[in-house]
Structure formats: C-alpha cells, structure tokens
Amino acid sequence: MRYRSAARIMVVVTSTVPATRRLYRRPDRGLAGGVASGIAEHIGVRVRIVRVLFVLLAVAGGLGLALYGAYWIVVPAAPDAGRSRLPPWLEYLLAAVAAAGAIAAVGWAMPLGSLFAPTLLACLGGALIWRQATDSDRVRLRRLSRTSLVASGSDRLGRLRTVAGAALVVGGGVLVLARADFTAIRDGLLAMAVTVVGLALLTGPWWMRTVSQLGAERSERIRSQERADIAAHLHDSVLQTLALIQRNAASPREVTRLARGQERELRKLLYGTRANSGQLADELRTVAAEVEDAYAISVEVVLVGDAPMTEPLAAATSAAREALVNAAKHAAVTTVSLYAEVEPEAISVYVKDRGVGFDLDAVADDRQGVRGSIIARIERHGGDVKVRSQPGSGTEVEIRMPR
Amino acid sequence: MSAPVRVVLVDDHAMFRAGVRAELGGRVEVIGEAGTPAEAIEKIRTGHPAVVLLDVHMPDGGGLAVLEAIGTSIPETRFLALSVSDAAEDVIALIRAGARGYVTKTISSDDLADAIKRVADGDVVFSPRLAGFVLDAFRDAPVAPSVDPEFDQLTPREREVMRLLARGYAYKEIAAELFISIKTVETHASNVLRKLQLSSRHQLTRWAADRRMI
Numbered sequence: 334m335r336y337r338s339a340a341r342i343m344v345v346v347t348s349t350v351p352a353t354r355r356l357y358r359r360p361d362r363g364l365a366g367g368v369a370s371g372i373a374e375h376i377g378v379r380v381r382i383v384r385v386l387f388v389l390l391a392v393a394g395g396l397g398l399a400l401y402g403a404y405w406i407v408v409p410a411a412p413d414a415g416r417s418r419l420p421p422w423l424e425y426l427l428a429a430v431a432a433a434g435a436i437a438a439v440g441w442a443m444p445l446g447s448l449f450a451p452t453l454l455a456c457l458g459g460a461l462i463w464r465q466a467t468d469s470d471r472v473r474l475r476r477l478s479r480t481s482l483v484a485s486g487s488d489r490l491g492r493l494r495t496v497a498g499a500a501l502v503v504g505g506g507v508l509v510l511a512r513a514d515f516t517a518i519r520d521g522l523l524a525m526a527v528t529v530v531g532l533a534l535l536t537g538p539w540w541m542r543t544v545s546q547l548g549a550e551r552s553e554r555i556r557s558q559e560r561a562d563i564a565a566h567l568h569d570s571v572l573q574t575l576a577l578i579q580r581n582a583a584s585p586r587e588v589t590r591l592a593r594g595q596e597r598e599l600r601k602l603l604y605g606t607r608a609n610s611g612q613l614a615d616e617l618r619t620v621a622a623e624v625e626d627a628y629a630i631s632v633e634v635v636l637v638g639d640a641p642m643t644e645p646l647a648a649a650t651s652a653a654r655e656a657l658v659n660a661a662k663h664a665a666v667t668t669v670s671l672y673a674e675v676e677p678e679a680i681s682v683y684v685k686d687r688g689v690g691f692d693l694d695a696v697a698d699d700r701q702g703v704r705g706s707i708i709a710r711i712e713r714h715g716g717d718v719k720v721r722s723q724p725g726s727g728t729e730v731e732i733r734m735p736r
Numbered sequence: 737m738s739a740p741v742r743v744v745l746v747d748d749h750a751m752f753r754a755g756v757r758a759e760l761g762g763r764v765e766v767i768g769e770a771g772t773p774a775e776a777i778e779k780i781r782t783g784h785p786a787v788v789l790l791d792v793h794m795p796d797g798g799g800l801a802v803l804e805a806i807g808t809s810i811p812e813t814r815f816l817a818l819s820v821s822d823a824a825e826d827v828i829a830l831i832r833a834g835a836r837g838y839v840t841k842t843i844s845s846d847d848l849a850d851a852i853k854r855v856a857d858g859d860v861v862f863s864p865r866l867a868g869f870v871l872d873a874f875r876d877a878p879v880a881p882s883v884d885p886e887f888d889q890l891t892p893r894e895r896e897v898m899r900l901l902a903r904g905y906a907y908k909e910i911a912a913e914l915f916i917s918i919k920t921v922e923t924h925a926s927n928v929l930r931k932l933q934l935s936s937r938h939q940l941t942r943w944a945a946d947r948r949m950i
C-alpha cells in the first residue's frame with residue numbers, strides 16, 4: 334500500500350498542467366506542406382474547404398500564397414506526423430525558388446538592396462554554424478556574443494570599448510542627420526526593417542526549434558533531479574531504518590519506535606504536512622512526535638484549525654506535552670489521543686488515554702507532574718485545566734486557554 | 737448472538753488481506769477476497785456480503801471504482817473504507833460515493849471487528865481523524881447563501897458528538913458524557929455522514945473532485 338501512495342504522489346509532483354491544443358502542420362496528410370490539413374484538423378472543418386479558401390485568396394492578389402508560405406515556415410509539424418508526402422527534392426526546389434524570389438524582390442525593389450544579399454549570406458553562415466554546434470558550443474557562443482556586445486561592469490577595457498563604440502554610432506548618426514536627405518533616410522530605414530523581417534522569417538524556424546529544444550532539456554533535467562531527490566531520501570531514511578529494525582528485531586519496543594518514527598517522516602514527505610513553524614498545529618505535532626520517539630507509544634493527533642503561537646499557547650503546548658508524557662509513563666497504554674481545536678476566543682487541547690487511570694486526590698502534594706507543570710502553568714496564563722481520571726477507566730486532561 | 741457478518745475483503749496486497757483475515761478470526765465470516773476493483777465487483781455481485789472492507793488506494797480506480805460500479809444496486813451490502821492514509825480528505829470521495837465509514841489500517845483487530853459489526857447493523861463509523869476533518873470542513877458558516885442549508889451546517893449537538901469522537905471517545909462514552917442514549921449518538925453520527933455525502937460545501941466538493949484516486 335505504501336508503495337502505491339508513493340507512486341501516486343510522484344505522479345502529482347512530476348505532472349504538469351494539461352497542454353493547450355496547438356496548431357500543427359500535418360505534412361503526412363497534406364498535398365504540399367500539410368498546412369491546410371493542419372488547420373482543418375485544428376478548427377474541425379473539412380480539408381477541402383480550407384484548400385479552396387487558400388486558392389481563392391491566392392487568386393486575389395497572391396495573399397493566399399504568402400499566407401501559405403508564412404504558415405509553412407511558422408507552424409511546426411505535428412510531433413507524431415510522418416514524412417511529408419512531397420518527394421524531398423521537390424521540397425528543396427520549392428524552398429530554393431521561394432528564397433531566390435524573396436532575395437531578388439528585396440535586392441532589386443528596395444533602396445540599399447545591394448547590401449541585402451551579402452548580409453543574408455552572412456546570416457545564413459552564422460545559422461549554419463549554430464546548427465552544427467554542440468550544446469556546450471552553443472553555451473560558449475552565447476556567452477561570447479553577450480560579452481562582446483556588452484562588457485561586464487568590472488572590465489575596464491571593455492567598458493572603454495563600449496563607450497567608444499557608442500560614441501562612434503552617435504557621432505555617425507549626428508553627422509548623417511546634419512547633412513541629411515530625409516527621404517533617403519526614411520527609405521533606408523524602411524529597407525532595413527523589411528530586411529530584418531525577412532531575416533526573421535528565414536531563420537525563425539531554426540531559432541524556435543533551438544529554444545524549444547533547450548526548454549525540453551531543462552524540464553527533463555528537473556524531472557530526473559526530483560527522482561534523484563526522492564531516491565536519496567528513501568536511501569537515507571527508509572533503508573537506514575529498515576536496517577536498524579533488522580538489527581533490533583529482538584526488541585519489539587525499539588522496532589515499534591523506529592517504525593513509527595519512520596512512518597511519520599515518510600508521511601510528512603508524501604502528504605506534505607508543511608512545516609509551518611510558529612503555528613500551533615505544527616508545534617503540537619512536533620511535541621507529539623517527540624513523545625512518540627522518547628516513549629515508544631503512538632499519539633493519535635487530530636487538529637482542527639490553527640493559530641500563530643503566542644506565549645499562552647506555548648504554555649498550553651508544554652502542558653499538553655507534560656500530559657502526553659504522563660500518559661506514556663504511567664497509563665500503560667500503546668496509544669494516546671491528542672485533540673486540539675482552535676476556536677475564535679480560545680483553544681482547547683485534550684489528551685486522553687484508556688489506561689489505568691488514577692485518583693487525583695490520592696496523588697501526593699509533592700509530586701510535581703500534574704499540579705506543577707500542567708495546572709499551575711496554565712493558570713498562570715489565564716487558562717484552566719480539568720483532569721478527569723478514574724482508576725481503571727483512563728485519564729483525560731482538558732486544557733483551555735484564551736487566545 | 738446472530739450469525740457472523742459476511743464480509744468481502746478488498747485490498748491489492750494479499751499479505752494485508754491474509755493479515756486481516758487472521759486477525760478477525762472467527763468473529764466475522766470472510767466469504768471472499770479481491771485484489772482488484774474488477775474482481776471485487778464480481779465477488780460482491782455474486783456473494784451479496786453484508787460488509788465490504790474496501791481499500792482506498794488500488795490500481796484501476798481504487799475503492800471509488802468499486803463503489804461507483806455497485807452504486808445502490810445491492811442495498812444489503814454496506815462499505816467500510818480502510819486506508820493507510822492519515823489524511824481523512826483521502827476518503828471523502830469514498831464517503832460521498834456511499835461508504836458508511838472510514839478506519840485506518842493501524843486500527844486494532846477488536847476495534848475493526850466492532851466497526852464491521854456496527855456497519856453491518858446500519859450504523860456509521862467515524863475515526864477520530866475523520867471526525868476532526870468534519871469539524872474542520874464545517875467550521876465556518878458557508879460563504880455564499882448555500883443551495884441546501886440543511887446539509888451545509890452541523891447542529892450544535894452534532895458538533896458536540898463529532899468533538900467527542902475526535903477526542904477519542906467511544907459511542908458508549910459519548911452517550912454517558914452527553915446524557916443521551918447510544919441510539920441517539922448513532923443517529924447524530926449517521927446524520928453527519930449524510931451531510932458529508934449531500935453537502936454542497938466547497939471544501940467537500942473540492943476534495944471529492946481532487947481525489948479521483950489513482
């Protein structure tokens with residue numbers, strides 16, 4: 334049983350929120366890139382309708398073609414999709430034609446277009462290097478690019494370099510603006526913007542893939558970390574205790590104590606009784622655990638409500654501890670009940686056992702236990718204590734403390 | 737003394753079933769054991785036991801699957817949930833699905849035999865922890881005007897009974913403490929169980945929804 338609970342909790346720990354439905358291409362079902370079939374599946378209409386819409390839009394000024402191309406680039410293929418039904422060489426040919434068309438259009442139609450082809454080649458080269466790089470290479474490259482663009486604050490030379498670079502850029506800008514032909518600048522900026530958009534479209538898929546790959550790696554790492562943590566915990570505590578139990582098999586009392594302590598610890602791990610220190614419930618649980626450990630009995634703890642610790646509540650907790658110890662020592666039982674309830678104006682704590690009981694009047698005055706550490710302590714803080722006991726029918730200590 | 741209560745044990749650990757069977761000895765008549773919900777459903781349908789001792793956590797849907805499959809189709813069969821979990825909220829889903837009580841697996845064999853007899857007689861069984869959970873769940877007045885105020889609040893007397901249960905009192909001791917008959921204590925307890933099952937209180941519905949058992 335215990336194993337099952339553990340498995341249940343591990344599932345809770347590692348599972349994430351259900352993924353939202355995402356739009357995917359279905360290259361294994363479509364005619365070209367699987368865009369139409371992907372959209373059809375996503376919104377739940379027939380493929381033919383989507384295809385007809387694309388064709389109509391394509392006829393109306395080429396918008397359909399542009400849209401289809403954009404979707405092809407931006408929308409990822411479904412993870413479970415097979416290969417495209419298009420032969421690979423046709424795919425490459427289509428891509429090459431599209432790329433050449435885009436380059437030609439930008440290169441000739443835009444001002445400053447002559448810069449475009451070299452820039453593009455440089456970017457493609459960079460992308461190629463990035464794709465070939467291993468993970469550690471990528472980390473190194475990223476660090477390199479960061480440090481070479483913005484120098485760290487402690488590096489004096491680097492700071493100087495940044496300042497000089499910024500000065501040059503600003504100076505150049507001022508120089509240009511001073512003898513400016515504003516329409517030319519506007520056209521130039523426009524061309525730059527178009528180039529940037531084009532670059533983003535061309536290299537976007539690679540970047541996106543890289544980013545998602547890194548994310549997947551990270552979550553996998555977190556998951557295996559969690560698994561290792563749990564394994565480590567089981568090893569340190571559970572296996573250790575089991576070994577101790579085997580060695581102490583001759584002493585039932587010791588075995589019970591070990592098993593009970595381990596059970597408590599495991600429950601804390603599995604059911605997440607969060608250690609909310611400074612709260613009454615937590616303090617009472619700790620006290621009960623200490624008594625369990627010290628006297629090899631089990632304390633049934635039932636708590637209703639919670640409150641931050643104050644001095645009177647601390648006194649009530651110590652008194653409860655004393656009552657538990659008394660029950661453990663004198664009542665000759667294996668189980669003691671501890672019940673505490675937080676009410677708006679007071680707290681009540683009950684410690685009850687079904688043990689041998691005693692006659693309160695017969696207890697000698699010099700015995701500190703009940704009178705000194707329980708009754709007097711509580712009364713000092715404005716609470717009151719009732720002890721009910723009869724020889725043979727157990728004892729109950731009731732502690733009431735105003736908040 | 738009437739004939740021994742006919743019991744089916746449902747737990748996915750054969751060791752545990754054997755232990756319970758041995759502990760209960762001649763006090764009840766174990767007519768069958770089951771290690772999976774499917775097996776349990778079949779045994780209950782053919783055997784019509786008076787009480788089913790039902791483990792909360794099992795593969796294939798746990799005790800909840802058994803309760804939902806049987807429903808009220810066999811009225812003479814009553815269910816008593818048995819769990820290792822300290823967390824009473826774990827069994828709220830089972831109680832809301834019709835279980836007549838909840839005990840933890842650390843219960844002594846005398847108490848377990850007693851609980852089985854009590855459930856067979858139509859009474860309900862609250863462990864101290866479940867009573868504490870009830871007090872917690874019904875602690876403050878419902879926020880929204882509740883759909884069914886009758887089920888969303890405990891009467892002062894019911895609260896009193898739950899508090900004594902949580903303190904570790906037996907029904908007999910509660911009756912003596914409150915100067916009422918044991919029968920009246922039982923009536924209060926079964927009223928509280930009905931409230932647990934029918935209340936629209938947020939805490940309870942949420943627990944029941946969250947704990948769709950694995």
